[in-house]
Amino acid sequence: MSEIIPKDLIKINEPMKDHTSFKAGGCTDFFIAPQNIDQLIRLVQFLKDNQVPYYIMGNGSNLLVRDKGFRGVIVQIYKNMSGVRIEGEEVWAEAGILLSTLSTKVMNSHLTGFEFASGIPGTLGGAIYMNAGAYDGEMKQVLVSADVIDEDGNIVTLTNEELKLGYRSSILQEKKYIVLSAKLKLKKGNIDEIRERINYLTAQRKAKQPLELPSAGSTFKRPQGYYAGKLIMDAGLRGYSIGDAQVSEKHCGFVVNKGNASAGDIIRLIHHIQNTVKEKFGVLMEPEVRIIGEE
Template identity: 50%
Template sequence: MDQNEKYKGLFSTLYKETQIQQNAKMSEHTHFKVGGPVDILLTPNTKEQIVEAIKICKSNNIPFYVIGNGSNILVKDSGIRGVVIKLCDLNNIERNNNIIKAECGALLKDVSNQALNASLTGFEFACGIPGSVGGAVFMNAGAYDGEISFVIKEAEVINDEGKIITLSKDELELGYRTSIVMKKGYVVLSATFDLKDGEKEKVESRVSDLTQRREERQPLEYPSAGSTFKRPEGHFAGKLIEDAGLKGFTIGGAAVSDKHSGFVINKSNATAKDILAVIKHVQEEVKIQFNVDLYPEVRIIGED
């Protein structure tokens, strides 16, 4: 019995056959559209399946990664040894007056739409972020002067002991692209957002404006992981990269976008190696020219 079959056997009593994929191509599960295979891909549809899968991985020393919509992940070309737990099937969204509770796999745009339909304001900033709720809490996602920390009330997580606990906004320790979830390796199961009453026409107008700005300024026609770099203190990554003369810089099939220098894109059948090479060159040039360190916002996992 090979290792993948052994792994599959460990989960077969917990998951249906359709929820377990061997040698799944991660290029089909990430927005960058690159990356080698993972030994086992699990797609749970209950909290219990997630908790138990993590317990199995830990007790058998199997490396595991938890992902959502794959919008902020770069998987290396040799793929991932171990298990990827993909949470997109847990996507229920419920509303009670001004409170919206969304499961980890719910897309931010769907939460934004629910808020809009209920004439609630505060979540407009997330209408164009392509990620899921779990990933958004994990990194305190934000855009257009808004971020998750502005609207979140609490989150339900699996802690490092495998227990399901609820963390308040303060306990989540949300900062710029960080959280206690990221620091401690917790797994988000759901998040509760506290929004305000708004006028539907104004909310709709704001969503429409942000959508138009995003379409005009971002290279949505190419696979990418959104903004590639975190914003360095006192600077904008895109401007630094453009001022360094790197707009359009290309290695293999990867390039700095001509439309927005803050995006590294998969322009033409790029490999992860191509993308990483572009990222490295951009970091080196910006450091040389401006003495500013750029750090990736994208999560890089897997083997070369």
Template identity: 55%
Template sequence: MNMNYIYDRLLEILDKEDILRDEPMKNHTSFKVGGPADILVTPRNEEQIVDIVKFLKKENIPFFIMGNGSNLLVKDGGIRGVVIKIGDNYSDFEIQENIVKAKSGILLSKLAKNILKSELQGFEFASGIPGSLGGAIAMNAGAYGGEMKDVVTSVKLLDMDGNIFELSNEEMEFGYRKSILTNKDLVVLEVTMTFQKGRYEDIKAIVDDITIKRTTKQPLNLPSAGSTFKRPTGYFAAKLIEDAGLKGVSFKDAQVSPKHCGFVVNLGNASAKDILSLISIIKKTVNDKFNVLLEEEVKIVGED
């Protein structure tokens, strides 16, 4: 791969400040680990996203699309090719009566604040989820009894050939921590959601309650990717991990959080390899003791 050629071609699509070379992925993930991406771009509009995807696809250049990096573990060797980060640069939204339209790069927390201001109820569950809207749609993110599929009306998507189309809630195939994006290469561009009108005080009370639960029960002071494992059918991952005697167990600077065993945290200097080693220990121990195979909720990408 001729990175100079790729860089020059991307300069025809994007501003220089929106293209980073040899960019450490630890700067773009909530785990604060990860080697360099050959090139990382932060597009500002739909047209740029389409042009980038078309160019990379046509030239057969590998690329990876990410949101806020809050559910991502990038390996220490980094990512070859181009990382397309859909974040702050692409985060506009509009609220008209009870309909909300938002670009996929907006943070759920920011969107939730504005939905609350508009006295719309139904998005309280998302107020504490640390990801972007696009990532939340891709994995049907949820918490405290709510999930994205409860509020989504339709999703505007881009396929790898540069075609833009819209899918309804039903067509999105939402399931537990999955959607149509789980098995198909599609980019979330924009999401339309519908809510019910409510009273500001009532909605705020629910948001405050969720905030208290999160801050008291989750290790928000340390880098992590949220819940490391999906909930196994009939069990809770955190309880299995605790019952397996793994509470507080560490591998170098990767640790099973003593505050919430469902979280693997970075105590400061963990590498991706350390975190993956601890994940392997957890999976093996839980499987040996309870015959339950935990499945990662965090997405693992990159090279060793």
């Protein structure tokens, strides 16, 4: 791998608690953050050719690695791949840019339509992968197309329709494509109104969500016809803990790390919530957080 990636970018036996918002979990055999798209493409092809297990991550805001760790390579697309170009109402950005950073950049260009994403704790690539959304907005509404690496290692452009964006889903999850960059279409707006909307949504999040503790955001997808947080609250699980993993007392839709939770604590709590809600209400809770690693 050192022929493709400089040795100083290859971390061995790297603790993934240092790279995930849950601040929990085991180590990965190798952790690599490519500096550019060319390195990423060559690295992924090398891993495929040599049948090395790998996982692509963003900034770790929706990921949990089991305590026994990940046998293979975790590749991070984040800070090194965060370029942006804005021309009129069109925005081109690399997959590693944080949504909060991109939100500020488009606001400063007097563009509206992306305010919903300002507080989502993730990267653009991750947001497209799961069609992230909040406050009546979602990526599907603003995305024109995305450049991806397909399963054969080719760079292809997929349109909004071809990405098959649904509720927290996309074709990327089925095909294991990797997002490199994307084009968004927004609208000209009033910068003061845009800033006011972002400030309002930020205040709403701070008031309602346990942002002061490590978590992966909303732990569960919204079951059709229900709200995940209300189901968990009505099941009597507010504040329920296993080890240092806890159902947030502030918002029951969040599992939080009170201090030294292991990945196992968090996973056991997720399973307990699923079992309790299924038993009481007959509703299957599907985790939104992605759990990987050796069982």
